[in-house]
Amino acid sequence: MSQDDRLPAGSRDAAQPEAAAQAGPDVDALAEAGIESELAEKVAPDRDIAAKVGENIVEVKDLTIKFGGLVALDNVSFDIRRGEILGLIGPNGAGKTTCFNAMTGVYKPTAGQVVLEGQVINGLKQHKITRLGLSRTFQNIRLFGEMTALENVVVGLDARHRTSVGGALLRLPTHVREEKSAIERGMALLDFVGIADHAHFLSRHLPYGYQRRLEIARALATDPKVLCLDEPAAGFNPAEKEELMALIRTIRDEGYTILLIEHDMKLVMGVTDRIVVLEFGKKIADGLPRAIREDPRVVAAYLGEPEDDVA
Amino acid sequence: MSMTDGPTPLPEAAAAQAAADREAVTAGPGSSVTPEKRGRPGVFGAWGERWNALSRQQQWAFLIVVVILAYMLPLINPPIITTEPGNNFALACFDMARFALIAVGLNVVVGYAGLLDLGYVAFFAVGSYCAAMLTSPDSPFLHIPYLWTIPIAMTVTMFFGVVLGVPTLRLRGDYLAIVTLGFGEIVRILATIIPAMKGQVGFQNVGHPPGTEADGTPIFSNSNGVPWYWLTLSIIIVITLLVGNLERSRVGRAWIAIREDEDAAEIMGVPTFKYKVWAFAIGAAIGGLSGALFAGQVGFVNNQKFDVTTSILFLAAVVLGGAGNKVGAILGGALVSYIPLRFTAVAEYKYLIFGIALVLIMIFRSQGLLPARQRLLAYGRTAYQRVTQKDSTGPSSAGTPPAAGPGQDQNREKGVQA
Numbered sequence: 001m002s003q004d005d006r007l008p009a010g011s012r013d014a015a016q017p018e019a020a021a022q023a024g025p026d027v028d029a030l031a032e033a034g035i036e037s038e039l040a041e042k043v044a045p046d047r048d049i050a051a052k053v054g055e056n057i058v059e060v061k062d063l064t065i066k067f068g069g070l071v072a073l074d075n076v077s078f079d080i081r082r083g084e085i086l087g088l089i090g091p092n093g094a095g096k097t098t099c100f101n102a103m104t105g106v107y108k109p110t111a112g113q114v115v116l117e118g119q120v121i122n123g124l125k126q127h128k129i130t131r132l133g134l135s136r137t138f139q140n141i142r143l144f145g146e147m148t149a150l151e152n153v154v155v156g157l158d159a160r161h162r163t164s165v166g167g168a169l170l171r172l173p174t175h176v177r178e179e180k181s182a183i184e185r186g187m188a189l190l191d192f193v194g195i196a197d198h199a200h201f202l203s204r205h206l207p208y209g210y211q212r213r214l215e216i217a218r219a220l221a222t223d224p225k226v227l228c229l230d231e232p233a234a235g236f237n238p239a240e241k242e243e244l245m246a247l248i249r250t251i252r253d254e255g256y257t258i259l260l261i262e263h264d265m266k267l268v269m270g271v272t273d274r275i276v277v278l279e280f281g282k283k284i285a286d287g288l289p290r291a292i293r294e295d296p297r298v299v300a301a302y303l304g305e306p307e308d309d310v311a
Numbered sequence: 312m313s314m315t316d317g318p319t320p321l322p323e324a325a326a327a328q329a330a331a332d333r334e335a336v337t338a339g340p341g342s343s344v345t346p347e348k349r350g351r352p353g354v355f356g357a358w359g360e361r362w363n364a365l366s367r368q369q370q371w372a373f374l375i376v377v378v379i380l381a382y383m384l385p386l387i388n389p390p391i392i393t394t395e396p397g398n399n400f401a402l403a404c405f406d407m408a409r410f411a412l413i414a415v416g417l418n419v420v421v422g423y424a425g426l427l428d429l430g431y432v433a434f435f436a437v438g439s440y441c442a443a444m445l446t447s448p449d450s451p452f453l454h455i456p457y458l459w460t461i462p463i464a465m466t467v468t469m470f471f472g473v474v475l476g477v478p479t480l481r482l483r484g485d486y487l488a489i490v491t492l493g494f495g496e497i498v499r500i501l502a503t504i505i506p507a508m509k510g511q512v513g514f515q516n517v518g519h520p521p522g523t524e525a526d527g528t529p530i531f532s533n534s535n536g537v538p539w540y541w542l543t544l545s546i547i548i549v550i551t552l553l554v555g556n557l558e559r560s561r562v563g564r565a566w567i568a569i570r571e572d573e574d575a576a577e578i579m580g581v582p583t584f585k586y587k588v589w590a591f592a593i594g595a596a597i598g599g600l601s602g603a604l605f606a607g608q609v610g611f612v613n614n615q616k617f618d619v620t621t622s623i624l625f626l627a628a629v630v631l632g633g634a635g636n637k638v639g640a641i642l643g644g645a646l647v648s649y650i651p652l653r654f655t656a657v658a659e660y661k662y663l664i665f666g667i668a669l670v671l672i673m674i675f676r677s678q679g680l681l682p683a684r685q686r687l688l689a690y691g692r693t694a695y696q697r698v699t700q701k702d703s704t705g706p707s708s709a710g711t712p713p714a715a716g717p718g719q720d721q722n723r724e725k726g727v728q729a
Contacts, residue, residue, distance in 0.1 A: 125577075146570075158565065161561050175689075176689070183694045196698065200698055
């Protein structure tokens with residue numbers, strides 16, 4: 001796959017998605033990352049990561065979104081392959097977040113389809129899309145401020161829970177079991193993103209960087225097949241960005257597929273396996289990071305066209 | 312870099328900040344569960360902290376004492392607190408309990424789910440009419456024992472809650488408030504114009520629970536408030552425990568998530584519409600229950616008691632006590648009922664007084680009298696204690712982000728090449 005194209009050999013040997021997925025969670029990589037090997041099972045015991053890496057898990061087909069006369073997305077098509085980190089980039093206003101919102105059900109596409117594992121998901125209710133396995137974070141952090149960090153994560157875990165009013169009212173055994181496992185899994189997730197010692201803080205009192213991590217933990221808690229991160233490093237300094245990217249890679253190595261919106265080209269180039277570039281609502285490029293970096297249209301989109309070319 | 316030994320992945324400044332936060336949190340033994348004070352620290356805030364510091368057994372013991380005192384209240388008839396000679400104290404106690412029960416119900420809708428309901432009196436009215444029309448000799452319908460009307464009233468109001476909720480809960484905020492306001496009026500006006508509901512004439516001799524004294528008079532008479540108070544208090548306790556069960560479950564978390572950020576909740580897999588309807592239905596059922604009790608005690612139901620201002624009074628009870636806190640709601644409900652009964656001279660000005668009180672509360676304690684936050688995890692206490700204990704044993708043991716360690720090496724390489 002793509003990472004060999006752009007990385008010196010050996011630098012990511014612990015991070016091969018194929019290896020990770022075929023042999024289950026890569027025990028060495030996890031141990032190296034300081035994660036107990038049972039974490040993956042603890043966090044998401046029912047997760048099916050045996051499926052083949054590289055097949056398309058999400059297909060975005062001819063997605064068009066119009067707001068009145070404004071065409072925010074124009075016939076955008078791309079695929080997300082299982083086990084990869086796909087970068088979605090573009091200048092401000094290119095339609096990245098709109099595309100995200102269309103995929104996660106916030107907007108209804110004017111035309112086109114979003115297919116998750118063979119099932120058309122556009123038009124479904126948002127919480128159903130989440131339950132089908134597409135989870136996201138927000139560009140502007142949207143945690144539940146009056147809940148603790150742990151409670152925020154448990155809301156995500158609730159997406160997979162079955163008890164409702166009756167079970168909770170009478171404290172039926174299923175409810176008790178789910179509550180207990182939710183706390184364990186919630187703590188494991190907080191541990192995974194590195195903020196377990198802040199589990200009891202109200203999320204609005206957490207430092208900014210921790211809030212971003214908590215958003216990722218909450219999205220992971222819904223047990224997604226595809227995790228969509230909307231500028232998770234916004235507002236971070238370079239050191240924090242690097243740490244976050246390491247975290248994102250670790251998540252991928254655990255068997256998740258990731259769609260990443262990011263502004264910072266350097267960072268995107270460093271972490272993604274493949275990149276889709278949008279400009280003015282249109283896809284202008286799609287390929288490996290190195291190819292994208294050298295693509296004249298992408299360069300033009302980001303830096304502007306040289307004047308003599310315009311004439 | 313210092314990240315491998317530092318407690319946070321942030322640069323030094325933020326790390327120091329976080330460490331300071333944590334220190335502040337672990338400073339007091341009482342802060343294990345709710346580390347941060349909301350609103351201004353005050354008498355109640357200190358109580359909240361002390362309360363959380365108690366062990367589970369101590370809390371239960373304290374609660375049992377409070378409950379026994381609450382049961383004894385009309386018998387003790389404390390001199391300064393009593394509403395006599397203006398109002399019979401036992402009846403006043405019942406009225407307080409009735410308001411408290413309503414506040415507990417409305418708190419589910421307004422406090423937990425954050426749905427502003429200005430027509431809550433409608434559910435109270437439906438409950439009252441259910442009890443009246445099924446027991447009063449004035450009613451042309453079939454007559455059943457009073458106690459049976461309580462579950463029926465709850466079911467019927469729940470149905471009304473769903474009927475109101477399904478079309479209107481797609482609206483938000485102000486729009487929802489206006490629609491519920493309209494619903495409150497619709498019920499009152501229907502009671503006026505539908506002949507079977509007898510408008511202002513109303514229903515006399517509404518039933519009451521069975522049982523007679525030695526002299527043949529019914530235990531649950533209109534003039535004796537004590538048994539009614541005990542019945543209502545017992546119901547409040549049961550309802551509060553059940554609502555507490557809901558609060559510390561997926562349902563409570565869904566409600567709070569909806570209140571905090573409905574869109575984010577939906578995207579995190581919370582079926583928001585379903586849980587909003589549930590909040591409405593449960594709130595309605597409790598309102599109906601209170602209405603049925605009220606109808607039984609007063610023994611007379613007509614269309615005069617269910618106006619909009621009563622709705623506002625219910626809402627004031629919740630806001631005053633602290634929206635989102637069921638104990639606060641009980642307190643707020645009791646207060647809203649108590650003040651005009653105790654100070655009969657000012658009863659005429661009660662809306663003025665509550666208006667001023669609400670303004671003052673909003674200025675000085677914007678979270679209400681008891682702002683303690685919700686506990687949303689049934690077994691969260693131990694988990695939080697584990698975290699805080701780990702913290703206090705030594706800051707160095709407080710988790711290095713596991714993902715950060717090797718990530719840095721990778722990143723550094725990447726940084727060089729990129």
